Amino acid sequence: MSEMKKYLKTIKFEKYLDLLVTKLYGKRVLIYGAGLLFETAFKNYNFKGLNIIGISDKKFEDKNSPEKFYDIKTYKPNEIDKLNIDYILIAVKDYTSLSKILRKNYNIETIPLFKKPSIPAFKRCNIQHNIFVERNGLHGKKPKHFSDFQEKLLKLQYKLGRLDIPQIEFNLTTRCTLKCKHCSNFIPQVKPEEHCIISIEEFKIQLDNLLKAVSEIKNLLLIGGEPLLVRNIHEYLEYAASKKKVKRVWIVTNGTLLMNDNLLNTANKYKNKLTIWVSNYSKNPELDTILKHNELLKQINDAKLDYDYVQDLTWGYTSPLNTEKLRDDTKQYFEDCSNHCVAVFGGKIYVCPRAGIFDIKNIYKPEKDEIINLNTETNPNILRKKLKSFYSREGFSACKYCTVLKDREHDRILPAQQIK
Ligand code: SF4
Numbered sequence: 001m002s003e004m005k006k007y008l009k010t011i012k013f014e015k016y017l018d019l020l021v022t023k024l025y026g027k028r029v030l031i032y033g034a035g036l037l038f039e040t041a042f043k044n045y046n047f048k049g050l051n052i053i054g055i056s057d058k059k060f061e062d063k064n065s066p067e068k069f070y071d072i073k074t075y076k077p078n079e080i081d082k083l084n085i086d087y088i089l090i091a092v093k094d095y096t097s098l099s100k101i102l103r104k105n106y107n108i109e110t111i112p113l114f115k116k117p118s119i120p121a122f123k124r125c126n127i128q129h130n131i132f133v134e135r136n137g138l139h140g141k142k143p144k145h146f147s148d149f150q151e152k153l154l155k156l157q158y159k160l161g162r163l164d165i166p167q168i169e170f171n172l173t174t175r176c177t178l179k180c181k182h183c184s185n186f187i188p189q190v191k192p193e194e195h196c197i198i199s200i201e202e203f204k205i206q207l208d209n210l211l212k213a214v215s216e217i218k219n220l221l222l223i224g225g226e227p228l229l230v231r232n233i234h235e236y237l238e239y240a241a242s243k244k245k246v247k248r249v250w251i252v253t254n255g256t257l258l259m260n261d262n263l264l265n266t267a268n269k270y271k272n273k274l275t276i277w278v279s280n281y282s283k284n285p286e287l288d289t290i291l292k293h294n295e296l297l298k299q300i301n302d303a304k305l306d307y308d309y310v311q312d313l314t315w316g317y318t319s320p321l322n323t324e325k326l327r328d329d330t331k332q333y334f335e336d337c338s339n340h341c342v343a344v345f346g347g348k349i350y351v352c353p354r355a356g357i358f359d360i361k362n363i364y365k366p367e368k369d370e371i372i373n374l375n376t377e378t379n380p381n382i383l384r385k386k387l388k389s390f391y392s393r394e395g396f397s398a399c400k401y402c403t404v405l406k407d408r409e410h411d412r413i414l415p416a417q418q419i420k
């Protein structure tokens, strides 16, 4: 069997094509992409149920290109506008960026023709993510050799009941030193009376409860708002980094504040398992007088601490905070989002920081299983069960209000533009 045929079988193309036929009944459809994969699919599967108006590809721009391709009328990309099409079916394997371009150019909804089948949420959001961070580290940081044998062993341990947290953010404070217009977590929209701060006593209880229930936390992030506003942040670091089950601690700062002596001392003590993540907003000239990156990096370098500082950082666009329900079914949206930033606000675990902020702002009411309260859940067995079912959810109510996928189609922007 050819590689292409094998691939189509692996992605269960026949089943998916049936779904497309039902979904696109009576709609005018254009295929985009006349490569070998489409040829193989067209020759081996039944496309009759689709109302295919034509096929387009850059290669049809050539003046010698055929008028028909497998009996389908061919079109140059610049002719798509005239065709009055309802949907473009993208016939390439990696469709994400092409989808973005086509939607932007023609304002027509796109659907992948060769979509990989869904992976169950627990496998995707926990096991696979766990293996990913084992191999690559977080943020491409601290990659280490992780052999296929180790991967098999880990999967076996999961079968025997292991549960790891690949990555979790503890939001120490929603207060921040900046007011970024496109803050992906909508921190500037948190009103003074809504601010959420975790005290060190609460943090200890929450972390203890969590650690009793899980095998490991691979990456624990101390984040905000701006976590360096928490003057005793060294106590949070000390407590988290001293736990054997916590493999790496991150402090994520926007670079507007320096580390105090207490923090420097504690960071020095745990330098083998700490990374300071300094968000680099220096591309934005309006922050020239506010950022203390150089002094902060000097502190970090002098103490020989591990850090992460992305050169030439640009940002993804974030639409203004949406408060209207945009969809009922969240399964596909959640899967496509593939956000793994599980976040703790006020002791409650949310699927992502946005879900926490939407709750703080009363935009939605999380269902019972969509949050886990670490302040009150002291029974490790019950907490484990809750975590397993949390990580197995195929969607979350917060995703009904989220614009993350639309925003990803936007061009990259200057980081940390401030609200005037
Ligand atoms: S620095 Fe900007 S992006 Fe980061 S939390 Fe503050 S407002 Fe949001």
Ligand code: SF4
Residues within 6 Å of the ligand: 333, 334, 337, 338, 339, 351, 352, 353, 354, 355, 396, 398, 399, 402, 403, 404
């Ligand atoms: S709320 Fe948005 S960012 Fe969070 S998981 Fe859902 S889709 Fe992803």
